[in-house]
Amino acid sequence: MNAISETLRELGDLLRQARLAAGLTQEQVADLAGISRPRYRDIETGIAAARATTLMNVSRALGLEMMLVPQAMVPAVRALMRPRDDDDLPAFVSQPD
Amino acid sequence: MNAISETLRELGDLLRQARLAAGLTQEQVADLAGISRPRYRDIETGIAAARATTLMNVSRALGLEMMLVPQAMVPAVRALMRPRDDDDLPAFVSQPD
DNA sequence: TGAATGAGATATGTAAACGTATCATGATTT
């Protein structure tokens, strides 16, 4: 009964991508974000949902910023982030439940 | 010893703005997001830090989406959201600690 | 006038996000 929400897994994957792209270890990110390594690991693997404030700190440590954008502009924002059509870069938007 | 982080207050303010703009009551947003009213109230007043997943659900209930964008593109994204220079609309970016 | 509504607030209990400590494993390096 512990489904490990798909959303959390996606978010974790994004963080991992960003971390590797930044050439940082889990421990370094954890330190920068002010949390423990086991904690960061759980977040990155999608096992646990961080607090909003923790996610902000982690994101910032990875060169990302958490933003709340009107749903209608999500496509435009995404387009902004991948100039050359095909992606793989940041920009996280979770799927509805 | 309960400082009520400035970041949380700002986030709460944004949620309140969005809620009022959407013409919803605290209880309606709480229901849509799947949390209790007292809980949503705490989030909106900045007393408590929601979980990342809760923030996603609340945001979605308000017509917003949580996104993680590269820090370098934050200005561009913000510009996208306020076509007419002066703001007051969504787009949340917290201040560093 | 008084009933309903929206919001602030407090109390108690539970689930889960946190910390610290510790061990295992696979890859790299000396």
Add this chain to the structure above:
DNA sequence: AAATCATGATACGTTTACATATCTCATTCA
């Protein structure tokens, strides 16, 4: 081969985000 180093994983204790229940206080409205 031995020693790092990065990561996965588990255990236990603390803090806090959550639910539910209940009370108050304006405001609105029949």
